[in-house]
Amino acid sequence: MRTNRLSPVMPLVGLVAGLALALCQYMIFVYAPVEQTMGIVQKIFYFHMPLAWWSLISFFTVFAASIAFLRTRNWKWDALSGAAAEVGVLFSGLALVTGSIWGRHSWGVWWTWDPRLTTTLVMWFVYAGYLVLRTLDLPRERLGTVSAVVGIVAFLDVPLVFLSARLWRSIHPAVFASRGGGLEPEMKTTVIACIVAFGFLWAALTWLRAAQRRMAARIDVLATETTI
Amino acid sequence: MLSAALAIASKDLRLLLSRGTGLVQALLLGLLLIFVFSLSQRVGEVMGPQGAAAIFWLASAFCQVLIFNTLFSIEEANGARFGLLLAPVPVQAVWLGKGIAGFALLLCAQAVFLPAAVVFLGQTVSPLWHVGLATVLLADVGIVALGALLGALSQGQAARESLLSIVLFPLLVPVLLAGIRVGAAAFADDIPEGVDSWLGLVAAFDALFLGAGIVLFPFVYGGEE
Numbered sequence: 001m002r003t004n005r006l007s008p009v010m011p012l013v014g015l016v017a018g019l020a021l022a023l024c025q026y027m028i029f030v031y032a033p034v035e036q037t038m039g040i041v042q043k044i045f046y047f048h049m050p051l052a053w054w055s056l057i058s059f060f061t062v063f064a065a066s067i068a069f070l071r072t073r074n075w076k077w078d079a080l081s082g083a084a085a086e087v088g089v090l091f092s093g094l095a096l097v098t099g100s101i102w103g104r105h106s107w108g109v110w111w112t113w114d115p116r117l118t119t120t121l122v123m124w125f126v127y128a129g130y131l132v133l134r135t136l137d138l139p140r141e142r143l144g145t146v147s148a149v150v151g152i153v154a155f156l157d158v159p160l161v162f163l164s165a166r167l168w169r170s171i172h173p174a175v176f177a178s179r180g181g182g183l184e185p186e187m188k189t190t191v192i193a194c195i196v197a198f199g200f201l202w203a204a205l206t207w208l209r210a211a212q213r214r215m216a217a218r219i220d221v222l223a224t225e226t227t228i
Numbered sequence: 229m230l231s232a233a234l235a236i237a238s239k240d241l242r243l244l245l246s247r248g249t250g251l252v253q254a255l256l257l258g259l260l261l262i263f264v265f266s267l268s269q270r271v272g273e274v275m276g277p278q279g280a281a282a283i284f285w286l287a288s289a290f291c292q293v294l295i296f297n298t299l300f301s302i303e304e305a306n307g308a309r310f311g312l313l314l315a316p317v318p319v320q321a322v323w324l325g326k327g328i329a330g331f332a333l334l335l336c337a338q339a340v341f342l343p344a345a346v347v348f349l350g351q352t353v354s355p356l357w358h359v360g361l362a363t364v365l366l367a368d369v370g371i372v373a374l375g376a377l378l379g380a381l382s383q384g385q386a387a388r389e390s391l392l393s394i395v396l397f398p399l400l401v402p403v404l405l406a407g408i409r410v411g412a413a414a415f416a417d418d419i420p421e422g423v424d425s426w427l428g429l430v431a432a433f434d435a436l437f438l439g440a441g442i443v444l445f446p447f448v449y450g451g452e453e
Contacts, residue, residue, distance in 0.1 A: 070447060122398050122401050123398075125394075125397075125398035126395075126398040126399060128394075129394040129395040129398065130395070132391070132394060133381075133391065133395060136391070142450070145447050145448065145450070146381050146448060148447070149377075149381070149444045149447050149448050150378070150381070150395060152440070152444065153374070153377070153378070153399065153437075153440055153444065154399065156436055156437075156440055157399050157401075157402070160402040160429065160432060160433055160436065161401050161402055163402070163429055163432075164401065164402035164405040164406060164429055165405070167405070167406075167409075167421065167425055167426065167429065168405050168409065
Protein backbone atom coordinates (compact mmCIF):
# COMPACT_ATOMS: atom_id res chain seq x y z
CA MET A 1 0.00 0.00 0.00
CA ARG A 2 2.87 2.35 0.76
CA THR A 3 3.91 2.41 -2.87
CA ASN A 4 0.55 3.91 -3.82
CA ARG A 5 0.97 6.95 -1.59
CA LEU A 6 1.99 10.21 -3.15
CA SER A 7 5.64 10.94 -2.61
CA PRO A 8 6.26 14.08 -0.47
CA VAL A 9 8.85 15.19 -3.03
CA MET A 10 6.24 15.51 -5.75
CA PRO A 11 4.44 18.62 -4.44
CA LEU A 12 7.88 20.15 -3.95
CA VAL A 13 8.71 19.61 -7.62
CA GLY A 14 5.37 21.21 -8.50
CA LEU A 15 6.14 24.17 -6.28
CA VAL A 16 9.59 24.61 -7.82
CA ALA A 17 7.96 24.40 -11.27
CA GLY A 18 5.48 27.16 -10.36
CA LEU A 19 8.17 29.45 -8.96
CA ALA A 20 10.50 28.78 -11.89
CA LEU A 21 7.73 29.52 -14.40
CA ALA A 22 6.92 32.76 -12.59
CA LEU A 23 10.58 33.74 -12.78
CA CYS A 24 10.57 32.84 -16.47
CA GLN A 25 7.64 35.20 -17.11
CA TYR A 26 9.76 38.01 -15.64
CA MET A 27 12.77 37.00 -17.73
CA ILE A 28 10.73 36.66 -20.93
CA PHE A 29 8.88 39.95 -20.72
CA VAL A 30 11.29 42.16 -18.75
CA TYR A 31 14.83 40.79 -18.83
CA ALA A 32 15.10 39.56 -22.44
CA PRO A 33 15.16 42.32 -25.06
CA VAL A 34 12.43 42.65 -27.69
CA GLU A 35 13.64 41.24 -30.98
CA GLN A 36 14.16 43.90 -33.64
CA THR A 37 12.45 42.42 -36.68
CA MET A 38 9.77 40.19 -35.13
CA GLY A 39 8.90 42.32 -32.15
CA ILE A 40 6.87 40.94 -29.28
CA VAL A 41 5.79 37.83 -31.24
CA GLN A 42 9.33 36.47 -30.88
CA LYS A 43 8.52 35.87 -27.18
CA ILE A 44 6.58 32.79 -28.33
CA PHE A 45 9.94 31.20 -28.93
CA TYR A 46 10.54 30.97 -25.15
CA PHE A 47 7.44 28.78 -24.80
CA HIS A 48 7.67 26.95 -28.10
CA MET A 49 11.16 25.56 -27.76
CA PRO A 50 10.88 24.12 -24.22
CA LEU A 51 7.50 22.60 -25.09
CA ALA A 52 8.96 20.93 -28.19
CA TRP A 53 12.02 19.67 -26.31
CA TRP A 54 10.12 18.24 -23.41
CA SER A 55 7.51 16.62 -25.65
CA LEU A 56 10.30 14.72 -27.39
CA ILE A 57 11.69 13.72 -23.99
CA SER A 58 8.17 12.55 -23.07
CA PHE A 59 8.05 10.33 -26.12
CA PHE A 60 11.47 8.93 -25.30
CA THR A 61 10.21 8.25 -21.77
CA VAL A 62 7.26 6.31 -23.25
CA PHE A 63 9.73 4.28 -25.30
CA ALA A 64 12.07 3.54 -22.37
CA ALA A 65 9.23 2.81 -19.93
CA SER A 66 7.56 0.50 -22.48
CA ILE A 67 10.75 -1.53 -22.86
CA ALA A 68 11.08 -1.64 -19.06
CA PHE A 69 7.46 -2.83 -18.76
CA LEU A 70 7.89 -5.63 -21.31
CA ARG A 71 11.06 -6.77 -19.52
CA THR A 72 9.92 -6.54 -15.91
CA ARG A 73 6.08 -6.57 -16.08
CA ASN A 74 6.15 -3.98 -13.32
CA TRP A 75 3.02 -1.82 -13.56
CA LYS A 76 4.81 1.34 -12.49
CA TRP A 77 6.43 1.44 -15.94
CA ASP A 78 3.03 1.14 -17.60
CA ALA A 79 1.72 4.03 -15.50
CA LEU A 80 4.81 6.09 -16.35
CA SER A 81 4.49 5.47 -20.10
CA GLY A 82 0.79 6.42 -20.04
CA ALA A 83 1.52 9.58 -18.06
CA ALA A 84 4.47 10.57 -20.27
CA ALA A 85 2.36 10.07 -23.40
CA GLU A 86 -0.38 12.34 -22.05
CA VAL A 87 2.06 15.08 -21.15
CA GLY A 88 3.88 14.59 -24.45
CA VAL A 89 0.68 14.98 -26.49
CA LEU A 90 -0.23 18.09 -24.48
CA PHE A 91 3.22 19.65 -24.87
CA SER A 92 3.60 18.77 -28.55
CA GLY A 93 0.09 20.08 -29.23
CA LEU A 94 1.00 23.38 -27.60
CA ALA A 95 4.34 23.39 -29.44
CA LEU A 96 2.45 22.99 -32.73
CA VAL A 97 0.07 25.84 -31.94
CA THR A 98 2.85 28.19 -30.85
CA GLY A 99 4.98 27.12 -33.84
CA SER A 100 2.09 27.83 -36.16
CA ILE A 101 1.60 31.34 -34.74
CA TRP A 102 5.32 31.95 -35.06
CA GLY A 103 5.28 30.70 -38.65
CA ARG A 104 2.36 32.97 -39.57
CA HIS A 105 4.19 36.00 -38.29
CA SER A 106 7.65 35.05 -39.41
CA TRP A 107 7.11 33.41 -42.79
CA GLY A 108 3.55 34.44 -43.59
CA VAL A 109 2.15 30.88 -43.51
CA TRP A 110 0.39 28.93 -40.79
CA TRP A 111 2.04 25.74 -41.81
CA THR A 112 5.20 24.82 -43.66
CA TRP A 113 6.81 21.53 -44.52
CA ASP A 114 9.61 21.96 -42.02
CA PRO A 115 11.11 18.64 -40.85
CA ARG A 116 10.83 19.57 -37.18
CA LEU A 117 7.22 20.78 -37.44
CA THR A 118 6.21 17.78 -39.52
CA THR A 119 7.90 15.34 -37.17
CA THR A 120 6.14 16.95 -34.22
CA LEU A 121 2.78 16.72 -35.99
CA VAL A 122 3.24 13.08 -36.95
CA MET A 123 4.34 12.27 -33.41
CA TRP A 124 1.27 14.08 -32.10
CA PHE A 125 -0.92 11.85 -34.29
CA VAL A 126 0.93 8.68 -33.28
CA TYR A 127 0.76 9.35 -29.55
CA ALA A 128 -2.83 10.61 -29.71
CA GLY A 129 -3.64 7.21 -31.30
CA TYR A 130 -1.61 5.57 -28.55
CA LEU A 131 -3.73 7.33 -25.92
CA VAL A 132 -6.94 6.16 -27.67
CA LEU A 133 -5.52 2.64 -27.60
CA ARG A 134 -4.95 2.92 -23.85
CA THR A 135 -8.63 3.70 -23.25
CA LEU A 136 -9.81 0.44 -24.87
CA ASP A 137 -11.82 -1.96 -22.81
CA LEU A 138 -9.29 -4.80 -22.77
CA PRO A 139 -7.99 -7.02 -19.98
CA ARG A 140 -5.35 -5.09 -18.05
CA GLU A 141 -2.50 -7.46 -18.90
CA ARG A 142 -3.23 -7.34 -22.61
CA LEU A 143 -3.73 -3.59 -22.69
CA GLY A 144 -0.40 -3.04 -20.93
CA THR A 145 1.45 -5.28 -23.38
CA VAL A 146 -0.21 -3.87 -26.48
CA SER A 147 0.41 -0.28 -25.34
CA ALA A 148 4.05 -1.04 -24.63
CA VAL A 149 4.53 -2.52 -28.11
CA VAL A 150 2.97 0.53 -29.76
CA GLY A 151 5.03 2.80 -27.48
CA ILE A 152 8.23 1.16 -28.73
CA VAL A 153 7.24 1.05 -32.41
CA ALA A 154 6.14 4.70 -32.32
CA PHE A 155 9.49 5.97 -31.13
CA LEU A 156 11.43 3.83 -33.63
CA ASP A 157 9.61 5.75 -36.35
CA VAL A 158 10.79 9.22 -35.22
CA PRO A 159 14.14 9.35 -37.07
CA LEU A 160 12.56 8.04 -40.29
CA VAL A 161 9.74 10.57 -40.13
CA PHE A 162 12.30 13.34 -39.66
CA LEU A 163 14.46 12.10 -42.55
CA SER A 164 11.52 11.67 -44.91
CA ALA A 165 10.17 15.12 -44.06
CA ARG A 166 13.60 16.61 -44.76
CA LEU A 167 13.84 14.82 -48.10
CA TRP A 168 10.31 15.87 -48.99
CA ARG A 169 11.08 19.47 -48.18
CA SER A 170 13.84 19.55 -50.78
CA ILE A 171 11.14 19.78 -53.44
CA HIS A 172 9.42 22.70 -51.70
CA PRO A 173 10.79 26.21 -51.41
CA ALA A 174 12.70 26.66 -48.16
CA VAL A 175 10.80 29.35 -46.36
CA PHE A 176 13.15 29.93 -43.54
CA ALA A 177 16.71 29.47 -42.44
CA SER A 178 17.70 27.70 -39.27
CA ARG A 179 16.58 29.73 -36.33
CA GLY A 180 18.21 30.11 -32.96
CA GLY A 181 21.51 31.44 -34.32
CA GLY A 182 22.79 34.83 -33.20
CA LEU A 183 20.72 35.07 -30.01
CA GLU A 184 21.50 37.90 -27.61
CA PRO A 185 23.10 36.64 -24.35
CA GLU A 186 19.99 37.71 -22.39
CA MET A 187 17.80 35.77 -24.81
CA LYS A 188 20.01 32.71 -24.51
CA THR A 189 19.85 32.83 -20.70
CA THR A 190 16.06 33.20 -20.85
CA VAL A 191 15.70 30.23 -23.22
CA ILE A 192 17.82 28.05 -20.94
CA ALA A 193 15.84 29.19 -17.86
CA CYS A 194 12.58 28.39 -19.68
CA ILE A 195 13.80 24.94 -20.68
CA VAL A 196 14.71 24.21 -17.05
CA ALA A 197 11.40 25.61 -15.72
CA PHE A 198 9.34 23.60 -18.21
CA GLY A 199 11.43 20.59 -17.20
CA PHE A 200 10.19 20.95 -13.64
CA LEU A 201 6.62 21.38 -14.90
CA TRP A 202 7.02 18.29 -17.07
CA ALA A 203 8.41 16.26 -14.18
CA ALA A 204 5.64 17.38 -11.81
CA LEU A 205 2.85 16.65 -14.33
CA THR A 206 4.27 13.29 -15.39
CA TRP A 207 4.90 12.23 -11.81
CA LEU A 208 1.42 13.25 -10.71
CA ARG A 209 -0.32 11.50 -13.61
CA ALA A 210 1.76 8.35 -13.13
CA ALA A 211 0.83 8.31 -9.43
CA GLN A 212 -2.85 8.85 -10.30
CA ARG A 213 -2.72 6.03 -12.81
CA ARG A 214 -1.19 3.67 -10.24
CA MET A 215 -3.91 4.63 -7.76
CA ALA A 216 -6.67 4.15 -10.36
CA ALA A 217 -5.28 0.71 -11.17
CA ARG A 218 -5.18 -0.13 -7.45
CA ILE A 219 -8.81 0.97 -7.02
CA ASP A 220 -9.82 -1.17 -10.02
CA VAL A 221 -8.14 -4.19 -8.47
CA LEU A 222 -9.80 -3.54 -5.09
CA ALA A 223 -13.19 -3.09 -6.75
CA THR A 224 -12.78 -6.39 -8.61
CA GLU A 225 -11.75 -8.19 -5.43
CA THR A 226 -14.77 -6.77 -3.58
CA THR A 227 -17.13 -7.90 -6.33
CA ILE A 228 -15.68 -11.39 -6.23
CA MET B 229 10.44 -21.10 -39.64
CA LEU B 230 10.18 -20.16 -43.29
CA SER B 231 8.35 -23.34 -44.28
CA ALA B 232 5.92 -22.86 -41.39
CA ALA B 233 5.38 -19.25 -42.44
CA LEU B 234 4.75 -20.31 -46.04
CA ALA B 235 2.29 -22.95 -44.82
CA ILE B 236 0.39 -20.32 -42.79
CA ALA B 237 0.43 -17.89 -45.71
CA SER B 238 -0.88 -20.48 -48.16
CA LYS B 239 -3.57 -21.55 -45.67
CA ASP B 240 -4.69 -17.91 -45.27
CA LEU B 241 -4.65 -17.25 -49.01
CA ARG B 242 -6.60 -20.44 -49.77
CA LEU B 243 -9.17 -19.62 -47.10
CA LEU B 244 -9.63 -16.03 -48.24
CA LEU B 245 -9.61 -16.61 -51.96
CA SER B 246 -11.86 -19.67 -51.82
CA ARG B 247 -14.43 -17.60 -49.95
CA GLY B 248 -14.42 -15.15 -52.82
CA THR B 249 -15.23 -12.19 -50.63
CA GLY B 250 -11.74 -12.08 -49.10
CA LEU B 251 -10.17 -9.36 -51.15
CA VAL B 252 -13.31 -7.92 -52.71
CA GLN B 253 -14.12 -5.55 -49.84
CA ALA B 254 -10.59 -4.14 -49.75
CA LEU B 255 -10.48 -3.83 -53.55
CA LEU B 256 -13.83 -2.06 -53.70
CA LEU B 257 -12.85 0.40 -50.98
CA GLY B 258 -9.61 1.28 -52.77
CA LEU B 259 -11.31 1.67 -56.14
CA LEU B 260 -14.03 3.81 -54.57
CA LEU B 261 -11.39 6.06 -53.03
CA ILE B 262 -9.67 6.54 -56.39
CA PHE B 263 -12.99 7.24 -58.09
CA VAL B 264 -14.17 9.70 -55.42
CA PHE B 265 -10.88 11.59 -55.50
CA SER B 266 -11.16 11.83 -59.29
CA LEU B 267 -14.22 13.99 -58.62
CA SER B 268 -11.97 16.66 -57.15
CA GLN B 269 -11.14 17.77 -60.71
CA ARG B 270 -13.34 19.51 -63.19
CA VAL B 271 -14.33 17.64 -66.33
CA GLY B 272 -11.39 17.50 -68.71
CA GLU B 273 -8.90 18.54 -66.05
CA VAL B 274 -5.91 16.25 -65.43
CA MET B 275 -4.65 15.61 -61.93
CA GLY B 276 -1.01 16.35 -61.12
CA PRO B 277 1.23 13.26 -60.87
CA GLN B 278 1.90 13.80 -57.17
CA GLY B 279 -1.81 13.98 -56.38
CA ALA B 280 -2.43 10.79 -58.32
CA ALA B 281 0.42 9.00 -56.55
CA ALA B 282 -0.93 10.18 -53.18
CA ILE B 283 -4.38 8.79 -53.97
CA PHE B 284 -2.87 5.49 -55.12
CA TRP B 285 -1.00 5.13 -51.81
CA LEU B 286 -3.99 6.23 -49.78
CA ALA B 287 -6.07 3.51 -51.45
CA SER B 288 -3.27 1.01 -50.76
CA ALA B 289 -3.05 2.03 -47.09
CA PHE B 290 -6.80 1.64 -46.47
CA CYS B 291 -6.80 -1.62 -48.40
CA GLN B 292 -3.94 -2.90 -46.24
CA VAL B 293 -5.86 -2.18 -43.03
CA LEU B 294 -8.79 -4.26 -44.29
CA ILE B 295 -6.45 -7.02 -45.48
CA PHE B 296 -4.78 -7.44 -42.10
CA ASN B 297 -8.03 -7.24 -40.20
CA THR B 298 -9.38 -10.02 -42.39
CA LEU B 299 -6.18 -12.06 -42.07
CA PHE B 300 -6.16 -11.88 -38.28
CA SER B 301 -9.90 -12.42 -37.95
CA ILE B 302 -9.59 -15.84 -39.62
CA GLU B 303 -8.35 -17.37 -36.35
CA GLU B 304 -10.81 -15.53 -34.12
CA ALA B 305 -13.61 -18.06 -34.61
CA ASN B 306 -13.65 -21.35 -32.67
CA GLY B 307 -10.44 -20.52 -30.81
CA ALA B 308 -8.34 -21.32 -33.88
CA ARG B 309 -5.71 -18.89 -32.60
CA PHE B 310 -4.85 -21.36 -29.85
CA GLY B 311 -4.18 -23.95 -32.54
CA LEU B 312 -1.64 -21.68 -34.17
CA LEU B 313 -0.08 -20.78 -30.83
CA LEU B 314 0.21 -24.45 -29.85
CA ALA B 315 1.84 -25.43 -33.14
CA PRO B 316 5.51 -26.39 -32.61
CA VAL B 317 6.85 -23.42 -34.57
CA PRO B 318 8.21 -20.07 -33.41
CA VAL B 319 5.36 -17.59 -32.98
CA GLN B 320 7.18 -15.26 -35.38
CA ALA B 321 6.27 -17.74 -38.13
CA VAL B 322 2.68 -16.54 -37.72
CA TRP B 323 3.82 -12.93 -38.18
CA LEU B 324 5.88 -13.86 -41.24
CA GLY B 325 3.07 -15.98 -42.67
CA LYS B 326 0.49 -13.23 -42.22
CA GLY B 327 3.00 -10.78 -43.69
CA ILE B 328 3.59 -12.93 -46.79
CA ALA B 329 -0.15 -13.44 -47.31
CA GLY B 330 -0.76 -9.70 -46.79
CA PHE B 331 2.04 -8.86 -49.25
CA ALA B 332 0.50 -11.08 -51.92
CA LEU B 333 -2.99 -9.66 -51.39
CA LEU B 334 -1.75 -6.05 -51.32
CA LEU B 335 0.15 -6.57 -54.57
CA CYS B 336 -2.99 -8.04 -56.19
CA ALA B 337 -4.99 -5.01 -55.05
CA GLN B 338 -2.33 -2.59 -56.28
CA ALA B 339 -2.32 -4.34 -59.65
CA VAL B 340 -5.91 -3.09 -59.92
CA PHE B 341 -5.37 0.32 -58.29
CA LEU B 342 -2.50 1.28 -60.56
CA PRO B 343 -4.42 1.05 -63.87
CA ALA B 344 -7.40 2.63 -62.09
CA ALA B 345 -5.24 5.60 -61.05
CA VAL B 346 -3.94 5.92 -64.62
CA VAL B 347 -7.43 5.80 -66.10
CA PHE B 348 -9.49 7.80 -63.59
CA LEU B 349 -6.81 10.35 -62.76
CA GLY B 350 -5.53 10.82 -66.30
CA GLN B 351 -1.90 9.76 -65.80
CA THR B 352 0.71 8.48 -68.21
CA VAL B 353 3.48 5.98 -67.57
CA SER B 354 6.97 7.46 -67.92
CA PRO B 355 10.30 5.70 -68.69
CA LEU B 356 10.90 5.66 -64.91
CA TRP B 357 8.12 3.07 -64.45
CA HIS B 358 10.53 0.33 -63.35
CA VAL B 359 11.81 2.52 -60.49
CA GLY B 360 8.22 3.17 -59.45
CA LEU B 361 7.50 -0.55 -59.49
CA ALA B 362 10.62 -1.32 -57.43
CA THR B 363 9.52 1.28 -54.89
CA VAL B 364 6.05 -0.25 -54.69
CA LEU B 365 7.59 -3.66 -53.95
CA LEU B 366 10.07 -2.26 -51.43
CA ALA B 367 7.49 -0.05 -49.72
CA ASP B 368 5.01 -2.94 -49.51
CA VAL B 369 7.55 -4.99 -47.54
CA GLY B 370 7.72 -2.32 -44.82
CA ILE B 371 3.98 -1.74 -44.89
CA VAL B 372 3.13 -5.40 -44.42
CA ALA B 373 5.86 -5.87 -41.77
CA LEU B 374 4.22 -3.16 -39.68
CA GLY B 375 0.68 -4.20 -40.67
CA ALA B 376 1.27 -7.81 -39.62
CA LEU B 377 2.67 -6.64 -36.28
CA LEU B 378 -0.06 -4.12 -35.48
CA GLY B 379 -2.84 -6.16 -37.10
CA ALA B 380 -2.46 -8.59 -34.21
CA LEU B 381 -3.20 -5.73 -31.78
CA SER B 382 -6.81 -5.72 -32.75
CA GLN B 383 -7.42 -9.37 -31.89
CA GLY B 384 -10.77 -9.75 -30.15
CA GLN B 385 -11.63 -6.09 -30.70
CA ALA B 386 -14.90 -4.82 -32.08
CA ALA B 387 -13.59 -1.46 -33.29
CA ARG B 388 -10.61 -2.93 -35.06
CA GLU B 389 -10.58 -1.12 -38.43
CA SER B 390 -10.72 2.38 -37.02
CA LEU B 391 -8.26 1.57 -34.26
CA LEU B 392 -5.73 0.03 -36.61
CA SER B 393 -5.98 2.98 -39.02
CA ILE B 394 -5.29 5.65 -36.44
CA VAL B 395 -2.32 3.79 -35.00
CA LEU B 396 -0.92 2.59 -38.30
CA PHE B 397 -1.29 5.53 -40.69
CA PRO B 398 0.94 8.05 -38.89
CA LEU B 399 3.61 5.38 -38.51
CA LEU B 400 3.53 4.75 -42.26
CA VAL B 401 4.26 8.40 -43.09
CA PRO B 402 7.93 7.90 -44.13
CA VAL B 403 7.17 5.06 -46.50
CA LEU B 404 4.07 6.79 -47.89
CA LEU B 405 6.06 9.97 -48.61
CA ALA B 406 8.67 7.89 -50.45
CA GLY B 407 6.01 6.01 -52.37
CA ILE B 408 4.21 9.21 -53.34
CA ARG B 409 7.37 11.02 -54.41
CA VAL B 410 8.78 8.18 -56.52
CA GLY B 411 5.28 7.32 -57.76
CA ALA B 412 4.89 10.88 -59.00
CA ALA B 413 8.23 10.50 -60.80
CA ALA B 414 7.02 7.27 -62.39
CA PHE B 415 3.98 9.14 -63.73
CA ALA B 416 5.83 12.30 -64.81
CA ASP B 417 9.51 11.32 -65.25
CA ASP B 418 10.69 14.14 -63.02
CA ILE B 419 12.49 13.74 -59.71
CA PRO B 420 15.18 16.37 -59.22
CA GLU B 421 16.44 15.04 -55.89
CA GLY B 422 16.98 11.53 -57.34
CA VAL B 423 15.42 8.25 -56.27
CA ASP B 424 18.39 6.82 -54.35
CA SER B 425 17.77 8.64 -51.10
CA TRP B 426 14.07 7.71 -51.18
CA LEU B 427 14.85 4.04 -51.87
CA GLY B 428 17.40 4.10 -49.04
CA LEU B 429 14.79 5.51 -46.71
CA VAL B 430 12.28 2.80 -47.63
CA ALA B 431 14.94 0.11 -47.21
CA ALA B 432 15.74 1.48 -43.74
CA PHE B 433 12.04 1.45 -42.86
CA ASP B 434 11.78 -2.17 -44.06
CA ALA B 435 14.81 -3.25 -42.03
CA LEU B 436 13.66 -1.44 -38.89
CA PHE B 437 10.14 -2.84 -38.85
CA LEU B 438 11.13 -6.34 -39.96
CA GLY B 439 13.42 -6.34 -36.93
CA ALA B 440 10.74 -4.84 -34.68
CA GLY B 441 8.23 -7.43 -35.90
CA ILE B 442 10.52 -10.35 -35.06
CA VAL B 443 11.23 -8.99 -31.57
CA LEU B 444 7.79 -7.63 -30.63
CA PHE B 445 5.28 -9.97 -32.31
CA PRO B 446 5.42 -12.63 -29.55
CA PHE B 447 4.19 -9.97 -27.12
CA VAL B 448 1.11 -8.98 -29.10
CA TYR B 449 0.03 -12.38 -30.37
CA GLY B 450 -1.05 -14.27 -27.31
CA GLY B 451 -3.71 -16.53 -25.91
CA GLU B 452 -5.86 -13.82 -24.32
CA GLU B 453 -9.48 -13.57 -25.34
